[in-house]
Amino acid sequence: MGMTEALRDVAVIGGGMTVFGKFPERTHESLGREAMLAAMKDAGIKPKDVGFASCGTVYGGWCVGQRMLKEVGISDMEFLNVENACASGASAFREAWLRVAAGQCDIAIAGGVESMTTSPVAGKLIPPPPDDVDGQLGLTVPMFFALMMRRHMHEYGTTPEQFARVSVKNHDNGCLNPYSQYQRRLTVEDILASRMVCDPLSLLQCCPNSDGAAAVVLCANEVARRFTSTPMVVAASILGSGDYLHKWEDATFSNMSHKAAMAAYEMAGIGPKDIDVVELHDAFTVAEIMHYEDLGLCSKGEGGRFIDSRGPWLDGTLPVNPSGGLLSKGHPLAATGVAQVVEVWRQLRGGAGKIQVSGAKTALTHVMGGYVSGLESGAISVHIFKI
Amino acid sequence: MGMTEALRDVAVIGGGMTVFGKFPERTHESLGREAMLAAMKDAGIKPKDVGFASCGTVYGGWCVGQRMLKEVGISDMEFLNVENACASGASAFREAWLRVAAGQCDIAIAGGVESMTTSPVAGKLIPPPPDDVDGQLGLTVPMFFALMMRRHMHEYGTTPEQFARVSVKNHDNGCLNPYSQYQRRLTVEDILASRMVCDPLSLLQCCPNSDGAAAVVLCANEVARRFTSTPMVVAASILGSGDYLHKWEDATFSNMSHKAAMAAYEMAGIGPKDIDVVELHDAFTVAEIMHYEDLGLCSKGEGGRFIDSRGPWLDGTLPVNPSGGLLSKGHPLAATGVAQVVEVWRQLRGGAGKIQVSGAKTALTHVMGGYVSGLESGAISVHIFKI
Numbered sequence: 001m002g003m004t005e006a007l008r009d010v011a012v013i014g015g016g017m018t019v020f021g022k023f024p025e026r027t028h029e030s031l032g033r034e035a036m037l038a039a040m041k042d043a044g045i046k047p048k049d050v051g052f053a054s055c056g057t058v059y060g061g062w063c064v065g066q067r068m069l070k071e072v073g074i075s076d077m078e079f080l081n082v083e084n085a086c087a088s089g090a091s092a093f094r095e096a097w098l099r100v101a102a103g104q105c106d107i108a109i110a111g112g113v114e115s116m117t118t119s120p121v122a123g124k125l126i127p128p129p130p131d132d133v134d135g136q137l138g139l140t141v142p143m144f145f146a147l148m149m150r151r152h153m154h155e156y157g158t159t160p161e162q163f164a165r166v167s168v169k170n171h172d173n174g175c176l177n178p179y180s181q182y183q184r185r186l187t188v189e190d191i192l193a194s195r196m197v198c199d200p201l202s203l204l205q206c207c208p209n210s211d212g213a214a215a216v217v218l219c220a221n222e223v224a225r226r227f228t229s230t231p232m233v234v235a236a237s238i239l240g241s242g243d244y245l246h247k248w249e250d251a252t253f254s255n256m257s258h259k260a261a262m263a264a265y266e267m268a269g270i271g272p273k274d275i276d277v278v279e280l281h282d283a284f285t286v287a288e289i290m291h292y293e294d295l296g297l298c299s300k301g302e303g304g305r306f307i308d309s310r311g312p313w314l315d316g317t318l319p320v321n322p323s324g325g326l327l328s329k330g331h332p333l334a335a336t337g338v339a340q341v342v343e344v345w346r347q348l349r350g351g352a353g354k355i356q357v358s359g360a361k362t363a364l365t366h367v368m369g370g371y372v373s374g375l376e377s378g379a380i381s382v383h384i385f386k387i
Numbered sequence: 388m389g390m391t392e393a394l395r396d397v398a399v400i401g402g403g404m405t406v407f408g409k410f411p412e413r414t415h416e417s418l419g420r421e422a423m424l425a426a427m428k429d430a431g432i433k434p435k436d437v438g439f440a441s442c443g444t445v446y447g448g449w450c451v452g453q454r455m456l457k458e459v460g461i462s463d464m465e466f467l468n469v470e471n472a473c474a475s476g477a478s479a480f481r482e483a484w485l486r487v488a489a490g491q492c493d494i495a496i497a498g499g500v501e502s503m504t505t506s507p508v509a510g511k512l513i514p515p516p517p518d519d520v521d522g523q524l525g526l527t528v529p530m531f532f533a534l535m536m537r538r539h540m541h542e543y544g545t546t547p548e549q550f551a552r553v554s555v556k557n558h559d560n561g562c563l564n565p566y567s568q569y570q571r572r573l574t575v576e577d578i579l580a581s582r583m584v585c586d587p588l589s590l591l592q593c594c595p596n597s598d599g600a601a602a603v604v605l606c607a608n609e610v611a612r613r614f615t616s617t618p619m620v621v622a623a624s625i626l627g628s629g630d631y632l633h634k635w636e637d638a639t640f641s642n643m644s645h646k647a648a649m650a651a652y653e654m655a656g657i658g659p660k661d662i663d664v665v666e667l668h669d670a671f672t673v674a675e676i677m678h679y680e681d682l683g684l685c686s687k688g689e690g691g692r693f694i695d696s697r698g699p700w701l702d703g704t705l706p707v708n709p710s711g712g713l714l715s716k717g718h719p720l721a722a723t724g725v726a727q728v729v730e731v732w733r734q735l736r737g738g739a740g741k742i743q744v745s746g747a748k749t750a751l752t753h754v755m756g757g758y759v760s761g762l763e764s765g766a767i768s769v770h771i772f773k774i
Binding site for chain 1: 394457464471485766
């Protein structure tokens with residue numbers, strides 16, 4: 001290897017996103033255009049400045065990125081659509097990072113877009129194919145997470161109330177974020193009393209289907225100060241995929257998230273104690289509790305006590321998902337990973353408004369995506385940023 | 388910029404593919420597994436050697452690559468699905484190239500897969516959305532190419548027989564390639580008498596819908612000789628996208644193909660006269676004639692005379708599409724760009740059997756993809772290889 005050292009430093013110089021929500025009247029192009037224009041305006045760049053563009057989508061159909069970019073005047077450069085299920089947005093971001101880092105261009109834009117409301121597939125119950133052994137056994141995504149939740153309760157005494165508090169926190173945060181799909185406070189009682197999806201996982205512990213888009217402009221760090229006085233440096237970019245479930249020794253611990261986070265810390269030359277703010281993949285309450293542990297934000301088995309300590313709260317020692325996360329802000333699949341970068345870009349510049357984490361200088365974003373029979377998951381991505 | 392010089396040389400060390408055809412009983416996973424296993428066997432690598440994998444698909448659905456790789460024992464490494472319409476396979480190849488070139492890993496695998504037969508979308512007439520001005524005017528893909536064909540006839544006196552001869556040549560070649568969907572010789576008369584799709588473009592001048600998969604193993608050139616005595620070096624890798632149609636000055640000339648080819652020649656440090664064999668995107672007969680010209684294989688307006696000269700025939704001065712091309716070998720969208728690399732890998736090693744181009748040492752592959760309203764096309768890719 002040894003070449004990674006030769007890669008250039010890359011900085012984020014602008015970001016934009018739509019409000020997340022249900023917009024049955026809006027196309028992928030309309031959502032993407034709004035986010036792309038906002039990101040380009042924020043960065044102070046023109047369409048002709050863009051040397052590479054990537055777009056993540058799961059349900060947007062072919063050449064969705066080209067359709068979006070055409071609307072904002074970007075054409076005639078290198079372009080790529082990427083898909084890695086819920087990690088599609090982070091994958092698009094990483095592509096743009098790699099292009100700039102490897103000297104293929106100086107300025108790149110990464111977008112993510114999803115219109116789950118208008119998709120004929122998204123959010124529908126799709127019968128598993130005959131060779132999907134897990135699916136034939138009923139192991140859909142909520143079922144997997146319900147099993148992990150039950151096991152976490154058994155192993156570590158984590159309580160239903162502790163899991164519910166993750167959703168309370170994230171909805172509290174969402175009420176302060178104008179980009180959040182949900183703008184309502186919930187109590188532990190509301191959450192535990194909501195319809196049971198897969199025992200012990202109730203409806204208000206599962207993220208919604210959402211529509212939305214986000215975009216980020218990246219630049220070679222050596223020229224970033226032409227565009228902004230506060231470039232946000234990409235300190236680590238990691239993309240991985242899951243290993244076989246039969247190798248999984250501990251159902252309370254995501255090994256793929258742990259490995260990706262450790263690789264990211266090594267690349268950034270820092271540890272979890274150095275992180276000021278985290279946006280992580282809380283597709284379910286149990287996922288956030290597990291990711292506290294596998295990302296090293298607290299010790300193994302301590303996730304329940306960490307949420308009780310108010311550590312991950314907005315005013316806590318390490319705020320997690322100040323945006324409202326997937327649970328409250330919403331989860332337009334491929335938009336999520338890019339929107340996380342927009343969120344931390346605002347945080348590290350001190351422009352996050354009511355969800356500002358005071359004095360935040362270092363941030364971590366984390367997504368995992370893609371239920372694939374026999375694998376822990378399809379894709380995992382962790383990024384670390386510094387200002 | 389300047390960083391490109393710091394990228395490592397990358398070589399192809401193995402390739403594999405399925406026969407192209409109509410396989411309604413086969414899944415994407417089944418097709419992909421066959422190609423991946425063949426490529427890994429050809430390269431002499433094990434699943435654990437793979438540090439990065441990419442997969443191109445248009446209609447395969449989310450995480451199709453992960454589903455394929457799982458079947459061949461590859462997991463727990465960086466993985467990306469990409470989509471760029473008919474250029475998806477070339478885009479997947481370029482991703483693998485860039486990962487190795489930028490030192491992210493030493494060995495990577497790139498795949499492309501499509502099952503158009505089983506897709507509920509592929510090959511169906513989809514009504515254009517209301518904001519697709521071209522589509523609302525009836526400008527579907529064959530219509531565009533029929534207009535270009537008519538204009539080429541008007542400007543340069545190219546004859547229906549000359550266009551038909553492209554299909555004769557490619558079907559002749561397909562009869563010699565066991566991987567070709569069609570194994571039948573056609574005459575100019577057969578082709579001109581076939582059903583009219585869009586005047587003057589008849590059915591046997593249009594590529595078919597196909598199923599198939601292909602895969603290629605890439606390796607840092609500095610270690611390639613551990614695996615093969617004949618590594619095929621990637622001399623150029625270019626991916627671009629189209630410009631706005633309203634800027635298009637000449638309907639007989641693909642500016643995006645020309646620009647990509649010129650960039651590839653510059654990167655490889657050679658010119659079209661140095662190329663020994665070409666696999667190009669003959670989605671329609673007129674496309675092959677135009678690409679002779681825009682890739683610089685003959686002069687502008689001379690495409691008709693070039694096919695008459697037998698230059699691009701298997702025994703000609705510069706064989707084009709010895710595989711049979713899209714017209715005869717078939718066009719399983721995302722598989723095509725990867726399969727082109729497998730074809731030239733066999734050519735440059737002298738293992739192409741009855742379609743062997745004698746003494747071939749340098750090859751060019753070309754795909755373009757994605758009809759997007761208002762743009763010439765969505766994506767273009769040119770690669771050059773040397774042995």
